[in-house]
Amino acid sequence: MPESAATAARDILTGLHDIMAGRGSTQAKLDRVVDLIAESMASEVCSIYVLRDGALELYATHGLNKEAVHVTRLGLGEGLVGTIAEEGRILNLDEASSHPQYAYRPETGEEDFHSFAGIPIVRREEPIGVLTVQHEDTRKYLDVEIEALQTVAMVLSELLANAGIADGTRGRNRETGAQRLAGLKLVTGMARGKAVFHQPKVTVEHTVAEDTEAERARVYAAFRKMREQIDHMTRDAEFGVGGEHEEILETYKMFAYDEGWSRRINEAIDSGLTAEAAIERVQQRTRARMRDIDDPLLAERMHDLEDLSNRLLRIVAGRVGTAAQTGLQEDTILIARNLGPAELLDYDRRRLKGVVLQEGSLTAHVTIVARAMGVPVVGRIEDIRHIVAEGDTILVDGDQGIVIVRPGRGIAATFDQRMATSQKRREEYAAIRDKKAETRDGTRVTLMVNAGLADDAAMLDASGAEGIGLFRTEFQFLVAATLPGRESQLKLYREVLDAAGDRPVVFRTLDIGGDKALPYLMDEKDEAENPAMGWRALRLSLDRAALMKAQARALVEAAGGRTLKVMFPMVSEPWEFEEARALFEEQVEWCHSRKRMLPTRIEYGCMLEVPSLAETLDILLPQLDFLSIGTNDLTQFLFAADRAEPRLAERYDWLSPAILRFLKRIADQANEAGVPVRICGEMGGRPLEAMALIGIGIENFSITPAAMGPIKAMVRSLDAEKVRKKMRKVLAKPPRDVRRSLTDWAKRQKVDLG
Known part of the structure; x- marks a missing residue:
């Protein structure tokens, strides 16, 4: 194989150009193409599958049994080839048979080959075929080889389209009615x-x-x-x-x-x-x-x-x-x-x-x-x-x-x-923007917003929020091409605090890793089968202490002369919080030794997203200034339901007795310990769910700016004591459909659900 993808692709493209310009049938040309690719890449097998009549037909091969040509057919999603076409993605495997989608076709004789790479052949964003290579050795193809194959697949797309042998863009019957x-x-x-x-x-x-x-x-x-x-x-x-x-x-x-x-x-x-x-x-x-x-x-x-x-x-x-x-x-x-x-x-x-x-x-x-x-x-x-x-x-x-x-x-x-x-x-929401979020019977509810940019703080007046209850510091890292240094972090945090003025800002330390992988930070060993429950958030920050120290120092210096509120994400056990807090305190001492202006007060909190933390709250609460509950992650962990999986998106209801009872237990413990508890997540931004949360004793929310009007309107129409009584009955003996029961009750009580 040539040393670079450009050289490899150029060699193959030169041959492809001659083949395409020459005489002969499409079959003859494709037969010559697979021979050329196999020889150029020193690969024992090269095959082209073409989408015909809704199935991927083996149309040409070098290395597999010739008798299988026009005989072997795979549906979209069937086998490795069908998976590549359906998902439009590359597969590069050192052992093809170990892949869950592997489908053995005895007529091809492919059992002698282990490594496999497949590239979709795409035309007008639709699959029209698949290009594959195979080898006896157990190895993954190099990146330069994959890139060369991708280039070749583009040329094959042109050849197949001109020949008119592929299905091409699959037609759809457009509806004409509403x-x-x-x-x-x-x-x-x-x-x-x-x-x-x-x-x-x-x-x-x-x-x-x-x-x-x-x-x-x-x-x-x-x-x-x-x-x-x-x-x-x-x-x-x-x-x-x-x-x-x-x-x-x-x-x-x-x-x-x-x-x-x-x-x-x-x-x-x-x-x-x-x-x-x-x-x-x-x-x-x-x-x-x-x-x-x-x-x-x-x-x-x-x-x-x-x-x-x-x-x-x-x-x-x-x-x-x-x-x-x-x-x-x-x-x-x-x-x-x-x-x-x-x-x-x-x-x-x-x-x-x-x-x-x-x-x-x-x-x-x-x-x-x-x-x-x-x-x-x-x-x-x-x-x-x-x-x-x-x-x-x-x-x-x-x-x-x-x-x-x-x-x-x-x-x-x-x-x-x-x-x-x-x-x-x-217009009604705008009219109550500057009014307090207070129930009819005088219960005060705190409404803050989630944010991730400096300009979010500047928009607090427009939303009527009382502060930022969750500032996602990772956004700065996600939009950057390289790791942001301490100075750029310091500048951002200072801008946020300046824009917020007297209103509180709660900074969440980095929640990266897992499904928020940063190319400039993550190694191959950091990849995980289940990123949501993997090496991410505080786990990553504690493992890479230099990263967290830089952020801690930037936050401490930015908050000089004012209150700093910081919380740690994905705390699973009390020792993780203790270690993170100790690391922050070290940076406070460092700043003090260099005569830097320090915050007048530092408040430490954590996110409760991992259910295990609920079992050790009695140990942790005395060390906390506040507790935030991340309902999005908590729900998926409680139900073992990946929130990125569309088939589970609507299956687990936030108003299920399991979640409400779990949250009430946390709220009761926190309230008894005198530790403020806040909901951070989509659950708090929905009027019916927020009403139920008030009913179980949670009166602090951090939500999206768009949810501020509907939630404030709901709060101002609610009698807090009545909803507490209702929730006690609901949790003691849950009805079959909690959501319907609460909706009917809210209508009778004239609660504004938007």
Whole structure:
């Protein structure tokens, strides 16, 4: 195998170019292709599977039994080849038979081969085949070999498409009647307009370059034009001053100027690809990384690069850009797979009424920018681009996470009425923004917000929050290309405290690792089968003491002359808290010895997310100044239900007796010990759940800014003593459906549930 991926790919591409340009049938060409790849990679087997009539058919092979060609067929999701095609991901295995999806096909004779690597062959974002290599030795293929195969797969995509032998993009019968689609609430609000598709996909038609230097010049010119566009958009964005969107746009701009990205595209051109193919090749690598990232914040960095790649590809191909460049002619609902943070800035805000995404998340950069623009967004509408036709009437309900396509007259009239009601509701929330969260019988409830950026603190007045109950310090690490130093951390923490003024800020120490892996920090040994319960959060910080010492010193110095509130995540046993606190105190002494200004007071708390900690609260509580309960992680650990698993997303109810009893036991112990207890997590941001929590003795919440209005309205309509009595009955003898029981009770008591 040649020493570099570029050299290996170039050698193969040269041969592929000759094969594609020569005479002969598609079968003859593919037979020559597998021979070429096997010889160039010194691999004993190379095979091409083509998607035909819904199954992956062995179409050509070097090394397997020739009798299996056009005989062996695997369905999507069946065997290793079917898994690669269905999931669109690469498999690189040292022992193929050990993989759970391995399916033995005796007619192929593949039992003699151990190592296996498979690459999806993709056309217009749909699988049309799979390229595989196998070897007798038990070994994984090197990264340079995998990259060479990825490049080859792009050329094969062109060959198969031109030959017309693959299924290609699987057609769907588009519905013509009204459809109601449920998705994820991203930005609240309601909107009505005509469907417009954001981005015409640029399909790379020619992959093999004739003149490498000419292709490089085209890419350089496209980079210059793209960067000019980004500079113009970020400079002229009309948001007003302040807001986290500004920081996100600056990070996006930084990616546009990233030399590492342009270098990877240049390396792909060196391998013999055209400018378009080189951009697509690097983009495929980004998509592969996105699929392996569970943490939404880290994945969002990859989405930014995806967006920039699309923009660069359109420029270099000389294609008309997004729908924004053609101009919106009427009130519009934008339809897209996903959007980068700057994409919305291209559009006329007078015409853009709403956005529907096939992907999207609450922490997505486009979500934050859309919120700043006041554009409602619903995400996670599967297959939306095949359900909707250009020009269809779309109703977007960002409050409910509902999209209605091609509504009838009656549905549209009802929606318009609800839009008016929703606007009135937002005005009501705004009217109580500066009022206290106090129940009808005088119980005071503290409402704070969760945050992760300096600008979040500047927005406290707008939300009416009493402070920041959870500042996620890891966000700074997730958006950085390298490990943030103590000085940059110090600057951020000081900005947050300055912006918050007299209002409290609770800093949570780093919660990274597991599904929030940082490429610049994690090693291969850090990977885990179950990252949520692995080496992460405080476990990682205690193991890498230098990391935690730098953060501790930055927090201590930033809080000089004021109160510092710090809490540690994922504490499982009291000794972990004690060790973390001791480490902080060491840094306090260090700062004192250097005559640095110290905090007037340091309050230490911890997150209760691991159920084991509840069994040792009697040991821990005397050492705590406050306790925060992370309901998201706690729920998945209590029920052994991974919250990232969609099949379990709605199965375990926060209002189940198991959770409520568990939380009441914690609240009772904390209250008896005189330690304030706060709910941090989505549970506290839902009116019915928050009502139940007040009923079991929890009166402090840290929630999203969007939840402030509904929760405060609920609190001000509630009689705390009555709900306490109700909850005592519910927990003593739980009804079959706790949620329905509490909902019916709240209606009778005229509790405002929004």
